[in-house]
Amino acid sequence: MSGVQFILCGAILGILFPYFLHVAVAKSTDPSEVHALSAIKNSLTDPLNNLADWSNGDPCTSNWTGLVCVSMPNDGYLHVQELQLLKLNLSGTLAPELGLLSHLTILGFMWNKISGSIPREIGNITSLKLLLLNGNQLSGSLPEEIGYLSNLDRLQIDENQISGPIPKSFGNLSRVKHLHMNNNSLSGQIPHELSQLPILFHLLVDNNNLSGYLPSEFAELPSLKILQLDHNNFSGSSIPASYGNISTLLKLSLRNCGLQGSIPDLSKIPHLAYLDLSSNQLNGPLPSYKLSIDMTTINLSHNSLSGSIPTNFSGFPKLQRLSLQNNLLNGSVPSSIWQDITFGGNNTLFLDFENNSLTSIPDAFDPPANVTVLLYGNPVCANTKQPDMVRYCQPQGDKQTSGSSTNSNKNCSPCPTDKTYEYNPLSPIPCLCAVPLGVGYRLKSPGISDFRPYIADFETDLTFLLHLFLYQLHIDRYIWEAGPRLNMYLKFYPDNSSLFNISEILRIRSMLAGWEITLSDTFGPYELLNFTLGSYEIPNTSKSGLSKGAVVGILLGAIAGAGTLSTLVTFLIMRRHSRNQVASKRRSLSKFSVKVDGVKYFTFEEMALATNNFSDSTQVGQGGYGKVYKGILEDGTLVAIKRAEEGSLQGSKEFSTEIELLSRLHHRNLVSLAGYCDEQDEQMLVYEFMPNGTLRDHLSATKSKEPLSFAMRLRIALGSARGILYLHSEADPPIYHRDIKASNILLDAKFNAKVADFGLSRLAPVPDVEGTVPGHVSTVVKGTPGYLDPEYFLTHKLTDKSDVYSLGVVFLELSTGMRPILHGKNIVREVSMICQSGMMFSIIDNRMGSYPSECIEKFVSLALRCCQDETDARPSMLEVVRELECIWRMTPEADATPSESMATDSGKIFTPSSSSVSRNQYVSSNASGSDLVSSGFPLITPR
Numbered sequence: 047m048s049g050v051q052f053i054l055c056g057a058i059l060g061i062l063f064p065y066f067l068h069v070a071v072a073k074s075t076d077p078s079e080v081h082a083l084s085a086i087k088n089s090l091t092d093p094l095n096n097l098a099d100w101s102n103g104d105p106c107t108s109n110w111t112g113l114v115c116v117s118m119p120n121d122g123y124l125h126v127q128e129l130q131l132l133k134l135n136l137s138g139t140l141a142p143e144l145g146l147l148s149h150l151t152i153l154g155f156m157w158n159k160i161s162g163s164i165p166r167e168i169g170n171i172t173s174l175k176l177l178l179l180n181g182n183q184l185s186g187s188l189p190e191e192i193g194y195l196s197n198l199d200r201l202q203i204d205e206n207q208i209s210g211p212i213p214k215s216f217g218n219l220s221r222v223k224h225l226h227m228n229n230n231s232l233s234g235q236i237p238h239e240l241s242q243l244p245i246l247f248h249l250l251v252d253n254n255n256l257s258g259y260l261p262s263e264f265a266e267l268p269s270l271k272i273l274q275l276d277h278n279n280f281s282g283s284s285i286p287a288s289y290g291n292i293s294t295l296l297k298l299s300l301r302n303c304g305l306q307g308s309i310p311d312l313s314k315i316p317h318l319a320y321l322d323l324s325s326n327q328l329n330g331p332l333p334s335y336k337l338s339i340d341m342t343t344i345n346l347s348h349n350s351l352s353g354s355i356p357t358n359f360s361g362f363p364k365l366q367r368l369s370l371q372n373n374l375l376n377g378s379v380p381s382s383i384w385q386d387i388t389f390g391g392n393n394t395l396f397l398d399f400e401n402n403s404l405t406s407i408p409d410a411f412d413p414p415a416n417v418t419v420l421l422y423g424n425p426v427c428a429n430t431k432q433p434d435m436v437r438y439c440q441p442q443g444d445k446q447t448s449g450s451s452t453n454s455n456k457n458c459s460p461c462p463t464d465k466t467y468e469y470n471p472l473s474p475i476p477c478l479c480a481v482p483l484g485v486g487y488r489l490k491s492p493g494i495s496d497f498r499p500y501i502a503d504f505e506t507d508l509t510f511l512l513h514l515f516l517y518q519l520h521i522d523r524y525i526w527e528a529g530p531r532l533n534m535y536l537k538f539y540p541d542n543s544s545l546f547n548i549s550e551i552l553r554i555r556s557m558l559a560g561w562e563i564t565l566s567d568t569f570g571p572y573e574l575l576n577f578t579l580g581s582y583e584i585p586n587t588s589k590s591g592l593s594k595g596a597v598v599g600i601l602l603g604a605i606a607g608a609g610t611l612s613t614l615v616t617f618l619i620m621r622r623h624s625r626n627q628v629a630s631k632r633r634s635l636s637k638f639s640v641k642v643d644g645v646k647y648f649t650f651e652e653m654a655l656a657t658n659n660f661s662d663s664t665q666v667g668q669g670g671y672g673k674v675y676k677g678i679l680e681d682g683t684l685v686a687i688k689r690a691e692e693g694s695l696q697g698s699k700e701f702s703t704e705i706e707l708l709s710r711l712h713h714r715n716l717v718s719l720a721g722y723c724d725e726q727d728e729q730m731l732v733y734e735f736m737p738n739g740t741l742r743d744h745l746s747a748t749k750s751k752e753p754l755s756f757a758m759r760l761r762i763a764l765g766s767a768r769g770i771l772y773l774h775s776e777a778d779p780p781i782y783h784r785d786i787k788a789s790n791i792l793l794d795a796k797f798n799a800k801v802a803d804f805g806l807s808r809l810a811p812v813p814d815v816e817g818t819v820p821g822h823v824s825t826v827v828k829g830t831p832g833y834l835d836p837e838y839f840l841t842h843k844l845t846d847k848s849d850v851y852s853l854g855v856v857f858l859e860l861s862t863g864m865r866p867i868l869h870g871k872n873i874v875r876e877v878s879m880i881c882q883s884g885m886m887f888s889i890i891d892n893r894m895g896s897y898p899s900e901c902i903e904k905f906v907s908l909a910l911r912c913c914q915d916e917t918d919a920r921p922s923m924l925e926v927v928r929e930l931e932c933i934w935r936m937t938p939e940a941d942a943t944p945s946e947s948m949a950t951d952s953g954k955i956f957t958p959s960s961s962s963v964s965r966n967q968y969v970s971s972n973a974s975g976s977d978l979v980s981s982g983f984p985l986i987t988p989r
């Protein structure tokens with residue numbers, strides 16, 4: 047949702063009044079975009095007629111394949127916001143008229159056969175966030191104009207035939223996180239201007255014809271995680287020593303680049319996991335310093351490295367592969383490399399020392415069963431008298447693992463139509479036939495070289511992010527491809543039923559295809575190869591007894607795969623818009639003040655009806671600016687309604703802030719806005735209803751709630767941290783919450799944590815014209831005592847670490863059940879004193895029952911690090927999430943249950959009695975400052 051329009055009227059109402067009069071009922075697509083779409087279609091060739099509907103009627107209102115539209119209040123037209131045509135066998139060229147689609151945020155033509163060059167006019171679409179052209183036959187050079195896409199987050203042009211240099215203008219892509227340009231014919235020097243990109247995570251430019259030198263300025267990239275430049279030709283140049291200072295780096299891959307010189311000191315990169323410098327002309331000794339303990343893969347093969355293998359090539363608990371073959375190494379074969387690896391489960395270690403000059407082996411050379419040692423081509427194979435050396439001395443190729451799992455269940459009778467239905471091999475219901483969603487999925491630059499030990503983590507991560515149960519995902523097969531990249535075919539099954547409903551399909555698809563999820567860094571970036579529902583057979587309605595809607599779902603999903611689903615998105619969005627049109631008209635009658643696109647509008651009558659005329663019996667709490675009611679909408683949906691107290695300007699400010707923010711934030715750990723009401727001097731916010739109330743209520747010993755187990759607490763901690771991480775790093779621009787506390791963390795029916803109450807949120811600083819990002823926002827101090835970052839309190843400088851502090855306090859509450867401030871004592875000071883005296887376990891909340899002591903120790907220690915006085919000593923929110931994930935994996939629940947299912951589904955109701963707590967909290971928060979008005983929340987004007 048870009049283009050959120052939000053106007054705070056008040057004083058400027060007069061200026062804007064004519065603007066309201068022009069709010070026409072949006073009916074049709076902007077004529078210039080209609081013209082553009084027809085030009086786009088004309089320059090494409092569509093042999094399978096996938097775009098057949100692109101000639102009927104109006105693009106947005108007639109549901110053209112691949113379009114998602116929005117209406118803009120200021121011109122009365124519908125605009126194309128997304129154009130995604132994934133794998134539809136399209137050829138032909140891209141029309142320059144693409145540049146006329148001026149409201150696009152996603153432009154995708156992945157995996158077609160489109161040729162010709164990328165039109166420079168795409169540079170005119172300043173709203174563009176995702177430009178996805180990978181997997182075509184595009185040629186020509188990269189237009190400089192792409193560099194002017196100031197909102198671009200992701201550029202994927204890999205696997206084309208694009209030539210010429212990387213334009214220097216790409217150094218202006220100040221929002222870009224992912225530059226994927228591998229497997230093209232790009233040439234020339236890599237512009238050092240790329241080192242200006244403030245949030246670049248992944249730079250993949252492997253398999254091109256780039257030459258010149260490696261820019262040493264890349265050391266200035268503050269966020270770089272993956273640098274992959276394999277198979278280019280930088281002959282004669284060396285690896286800049288400055289690369290040892292890229293402290294954020296996780297993967298450095300410079301295979302076959304013609305590099306000379308020695309290996310620089312990489313010991314200061316704390317989490318480097320994957321290092322591939324193979325097939326160069328590097329010389330000198332192997333690194334004698336210690337690489338990161340996170341190393342999974344070290345490939346230095348096919349160079350001219352000399353000397354012996356240092357004994358400190360050990361202490362890598364996660365190591366999977368050490369490849370040193372085809373060098374000039376001499377001395378003894380090391381036997382300490384595997385000493386720190388615990389070979390449980392599926393871990394294996396592959397040590398390739400072939401074709402060196404190793405002459406001896408230690409006396410006690412007895413690698414465990416899962417360590418493969420290859421010594422072929424070393425003098426030691428001829429010298430030794432040990433008979434069992436033979437098995438290490440066979441010539442052996444590099445084996446890549448692949449896997450597949452069969453989906454059979456012998457004890458079940460066959461599924462109705464064998465091609466459409468399959469058994470879900472993991473379903474808790476035995477013999478459940480279901481139609482799975484098939485997803486071609488590829489890890490583009492993984493940080494591992496053996497998937498097997500990570501399969502469980504991958505499944506947990508992906509299902510957690512997609513909000514599915516673990517048993518809904520099945521990795522049908524995976525295979526390593528050149529890159530190395532990991533190609534997978536995933537099947538998603540409906541939850542305990544045979545069919546997905548349409549909205550669930552759309553949800554999964556849009557999360558995957560809009561890159562709304564980010565897997566753990568271990569797996570690197572992913573790409574989507576295809577998306578199909580079942581096979582293309584439609585079950586017979588009368589026989590299977592399926593509901594009509596379900597059959598329509600299959601039918602629509604199956605016919606054209608990707609394209610048709612997008613049509614449905616259009617349809618759903620259109621339905622939302624038709625409601626908005628009514629809203630627009632009404633709002634122009636309302637006295638003031640807020641106008642937000644894409645958020646449902648409710649009338650006062652609807653709200654009164656939902657709450658039995660705001661009767662006390664429906665009140666469930668008291669918020670900062672008024673009462674909270676539980677309501678039932680006409681269609682039966684339960685909602686929480688926040689009603690502002692009359693005439694409070696502060697309320698109006700928070701009101702606008704909250705609508706504006708919530709309407710463009712979508713994350714399963716953030717509470718979602720169902721709509722709002724703004725008329726007759728009334729302002730109300732309507733949220734999804736959280737049956738389990740606030741976290742604070744569950745922690746209070748006096749409440750008659752079921753106590754939360756340690757696993758549930760940890761999961762709530764992780765959910766909250768992920769929600770806030772999304773605010774910090776995915777929201778655009780980033781947002782600091784400013785008021786994180788246990789009573790602002792709500793729990794849904796499954797005890798999933800959702801962060802609420804954005805009334806105090808501040809947009810984070812964004813880069814100024816020179817591209818420098820101020821580290822903080824200066825504000826009047828707001829927040830809740832006990833949760834307030836002391837540094838923010840003293841300096842008035844709000845940073846992301848202020849939220850880290852407050853969340854740390856919540857973690858302390860989760861561990862101890864204590865309140866942040868009780869009888870004048872501050873929880874942070876109390877807990878750290880007690881921990882220092884070695885009595886930590888004495889303060890752990892005994893209501894949580896038994897817990898793994900190692901996990902709780904780590905959890906409390908993380909909480910205390912979050913609550914350090916000094917901003918810099920606190921971990922970042924990303925580090926908090928990663929650490930919690932680590933702790934989670936150590937719990938017994940992580941193995942035993944899917945990530946979602948430990949929550950009970952009791953559907954408890956948020957009772958009026960729970961309101962007293964929130965009331966007190968809010969009173970104190972209000973007392974701390976009524977100066978929000980003067981703190982000057984930035985005004986967002988319509989584009």
Ligand SMILES: *[C@@H]1O[C@H](CO)[C@@H](O)[C@H](O)[C@H]1NC(C)=O
Pocket residue numbers: 103107108109617
């Ligand atoms: C668009 O799709 C919806 C739902 O399928 C349908 O009701 C509507 O008539 C369609 N519009 C056109 C012009 O086909």
Ligand SMILES: *[C@@H]1O[C@H](CO)[C@@H](O)[C@H](O)[C@H]1NC(C)=O
Pocket residue numbers: 142143145146167170
């Ligand atoms: C792109 O923008 C430039 C000015 O910024 C304009 O001259 C040009 O006509 C635009 N091209 C298209 C196709 O809209």
Ligand SMILES: *[C@@H]1O[C@H](CO)[C@@H](O)[C@H](O)[C@H]1NC(C)=O
Pocket residue numbers: 389390391392393414415416
């Ligand atoms: C070695 O790996 C196999 C699977 O490759 C596994 O079944 C076995 O348990 C492992 N052995 C040890 C000693 O870890």
Ligand SMILES: *[C@@H]1O[C@H](CO)[C@@H](O)[C@H](O)[C@H]1NC(C)=O
Pocket residue numbers: 390391392498499501502
């Ligand atoms: C090892 O791999 C097998 C098959 O892929 C899997 O079933 C098993 O759970 C894995 N073991 C561990 C400990 O990950």
Ligand SMILES: *[C@@H]1O[C@H](CO)[C@@H](O)[C@H](O)[C@H]1NC(C)=O
Pocket residue numbers: 485486487533534535575576577578
């Ligand atoms: C989808 O992608 C997977 C993984 O590459 C592949 O095995 C499968 O054949 C593809 N399916 C279709 C319909 O293209």
